[in-house]
Amino acid sequence: MLRLKNIRKDYIVGDTIVHALRGVSIELRKNEFVAVLGPSGCGKTTLLNIIGGLDRYTEGELSVSGRSTEKFSDTDWDAYRNYRVGFVFQTYNLIPHQNVLSNVELALTLSGVPKAERQRRAIEALERVGLGDQLKKRPNQLSGGQMQRVAVARALVNNPEIILADEPTGALDTENSITLMEILKEISKDRLIIMVTHNSMLAEKYASRIVKLLDGEIIDDTNPYVSEEVPAEPAVKKARGRSRDEKIKKPSMSFRTALSLSVNNLMTKKTRTFMTSFAGSIGIIGIALILALSNGIQLYINRVQEDTLSTYPITLEAETIDLTSLLKTLSEKSGGKTKTDEELGNYVYVNNVMYDLMNTVNKTATTKNNLSAFKKYIETPDENGKLPLDGSASSIRYEYGTDLNIYVTDKNGDIIKTDTISMIQNMMSSAVGGDSSGLGDFMKMTTSSGSMSMYSSLKVWEEMIPPAKDEDTDSLVGGILTEQYDLLYGSWPKSYDEVVLIVDSNNQVNDLVLYSLGLLTAKEMYDSFMAIQSGEDAPVDLGPFSFEEICDTTFRLVLPADYYVYDDATGTYANLADTELGLSTLYKNGLEIKISGIVRPNPDAVATAIGGGIGYTTALTDYIAEETATRDVVKRQLADKETDILTGLPFPDEDVAELTDAEKADAVREYFKGLSAAEKAVAYTEIMSVPS
Numbered sequence: 001m002l003r004l005k006n007i008r009k010d011y012i013v014g015d016t017i018v019h020a021l022r023g024v025s026i027e028l029r030k031n032e033f034v035a036v037l038g039p040s041g042c043g044k045t046t047l048l049n050i051i052g053g054l055d056r057y058t059e060g061e062l063s064v065s066g067r068s069t070e071k072f073s074d075t076d077w078d079a080y081r082n083y084r085v086g087f088v089f090q091t092y093n094l095i096p097h098q099n100v101l102s103n104v105e106l107a108l109t110l111s112g113v114p115k116a117e118r119q120r121r122a123i124e125a126l127e128r129v130g131l132g133d134q135l136k137k138r139p140n141q142l143s144g145g146q147m148q149r150v151a152v153a154r155a156l157v158n159n160p161e162i163i164l165a166d167e168p169t170g171a172l173d174t175e176n177s178i179t180l181m182e183i184l185k186e187i188s189k190d191r192l193i194i195m196v197t198h199n200s201m202l203a204e205k206y207a208s209r210i211v212k213l214l215d216g217e218i219i220d221d222t223n224p225y226v227s228e229e230v231p232a233e234p235a236v237k238k239a240r241g242r243s244r245d246e247k248i249k250k251p252s253m254s255f256r257t258a259l260s261l262s263v264n265n266l267m268t269k270k271t272r273t274f275m276t277s278f279a280g281s282i283g284i285i286g287i288a289l290i291l292a293l294s295n296g297i298q299l300y301i302n303r304v305q306e307d308t309l310s311t312y313p314i315t316l317e318a319e320t321i322d323l324t325s326l327l328k329t330l331s332e333k334s335g336g337k338t339k340t341d342e343e344l345g346n347y348v349y350v351n352n353v354m355y356d357l358m359n360t361v362n363k364t365a366t367t368k369n370n371l372s373a374f375k376k377y378i379e380t381p382d383e384n385g386k387l388p389l390d391g392s393a394s395s396i397r398y399e400y401g402t403d404l405n406i407y408v409t410d411k412n413g414d415i416i417k418t419d420t421i422s423m424i425q426n427m428m429s430s431a432v433g434g435d436s437s438g439l440g441d442f443m444k445m446t447t448s449s450g451s452m453s454m455y456s457s458l459k460v461w462e463e464m465i466p467p468a469k470d471e472d473t474d475s476l477v478g479g480i481l482t483e484q485y486d487l488l489y490g491s492w493p494k495s496y497d498e499v500v501l502i503v504d505s506n507n508q509v510n511d512l513v514l515y516s517l518g519l520l521t522a523k524e525m526y527d528s529f530m531a532i533q534s535g536e537d538a539p540v541d542l543g544p545f546s547f548e549e550i551c552d553t554t555f556r557l558v559l560p561a562d563y564y565v566y567d568d569a570t571g572t573y574a575n576l577a578d579t580e581l582g583l584s585t586l587y588k589n590g591l592e593i594k595i596s597g598i599v600r601p602n603p604d605a606v607a608t609a610i611g612g613g614i615g616y617t618t619a620l621t622d623y624i625a626e627e628t629a630t631r632d633v634v635k636r637q638l639a640d641k642e643t644d645i646l647t648g649l650p651f652p653d654e655d656v657a658e659l660t661d662a663e664k665a666d667a668v669r670e671y672f673k674g675l676s677a678a679e680k681a682v683a684y685t686e687i688m689s690v691p692s
């Protein structure tokens, strides 16, 4: 079934190499129960991950049913992981708010099996593990042993030829371990089970073969096997020749392929294929992530903790979308069968892609986190004066939904707002002439919900992480950040109204940043864009700019509350930014922000906290919050929560927004009707970036 020949796996961690596997050769039968024993860190998990196709080997050869995986394409690997292998982990990884049956079904949902069959197969798998009478229970109503059996049923439901179990009894007591082993033994009659365990007693009692691993090498094998050299089955035939009598399924697309599908393709190809495949691939990635997280990467984490903190921060959001149910809804949409020509007649039908997408995202459950309580908790010291996260987090940064309204006078003397959305709006109006602020609102609407923004990678302004501990630096940043960056010019911010420009290793900034510095206008950007479209060189000559010139830039910050002036006549507030005069008044009275220095990532830093752009300090955020709270408009609004004091009207009742599906569809259609072709393109792109 499987043959490993001299498999080696090296992990490169910083500048050392970890030899996790040092030449493993072994052959495994189609039906057997193999237990892999060995001390912690000897490479068991690595071996399992390689066999399961979750990790690639560095050297050697792995063959599946006589076919070498050397020439496996991404699609082959996906098919292999999806349909031929099942995984069981030490932690059960069940979805807490879904019942036992749905948990098992989910594995099939993601591979696009129709509902009725899904249920039948899930029940069958649960019966096999003795849980046929617990279908409607939720994971927290089960014992650990039962949860692990649900996990086994989930691995089994796709009827894979190989089941990989990484310390499945690790968290179970003896009795539950024995039950589980009996089930695995039973299952191994018609498939290959490879189980990693610490418990040699269990292994000896139940496994048909014990393989011992030490320091990345096999040191013992109780029941070795050498197959006769059979000619390799060609790829296509093998898929068809699968012993289980199922039709060949179209394997899921790889994650990358799915991502690379552009909106264009989406609009023309069958959406349902895309959705199913996309969802399926996320399932795989999810499993790979869980594996990676629950196992081997600790060493790596320790080693580069400081550096990666900034690249892989743990982010807690006030509101998150439940991705699992999103995927489920999306893939359920993909059901349905092709109609006959008679049923169809001579008509062209419409597939409501945009509406479905928006509606699904809208309907998907969002989880709300109580971040204020959490913030209070992590900021309350215990009796020894220790904070709960002392020693576990290098730095904590709070992000607020503050609008950073920063303006600059560009080289033409125009006052412009220096963020990406305004820039795009500006560029659009260069393109179409007139007003495209509606589009901006749309983009804000779609970007404000969660982190689903394609603009997050295009951010110009970024808050820097504050000092790790209160060090006696005279700057407002320190710790990791100052270790990661070299100061090229000037100084790190010393007060809240100072920011730094971050350049890359070649002292470059991107054109978006240049726009924000007022050194490139939207018109020039648009002209270059058009020139490139028609194959010409960009007409604008960009830089270089001297450090002094850059640091001469002065920005103006306008507090969101300051836009509004009270109008005695109407008893409401007017937005000053709506008029040119108002805007220039706001600008003149805005807080001056200076660039105090220019910094560049240190060549020794493995990863850096901020990608490039303009970095401001936490002190500025605090300033905005504190100042805003003193404003009249804010105080009034807080005093009267029922009324939108800007308009004098009551806030819309959220329940009123409960529209029927058809009404929503109409609303969405109406909205899109009003957009120009260019605006539609942006909107589509924006919506498609949601699943990332």
Ligand code: ADP
Pocket: 011, 012, 013, 018, 019, 020, 038, 039, 040, 041, 042, 043, 044, 045, 046, 047, 295, 296, 297, 299, 300
């Ligand atoms: P086991 O499962 O037997 O405890 P692993 O297979 O997890 O061992 O790990 C084998 C060796 O490889 C260990 O030294 C471990 O630290 C290292 N290792 C595993 N995964 C990674 C990784 N992603 N990056 C770096 N080193 C790793």
Ligand code: MG
Pocket: 044, 045, 046, 295, 296
């Ligand atoms: Mg392990």
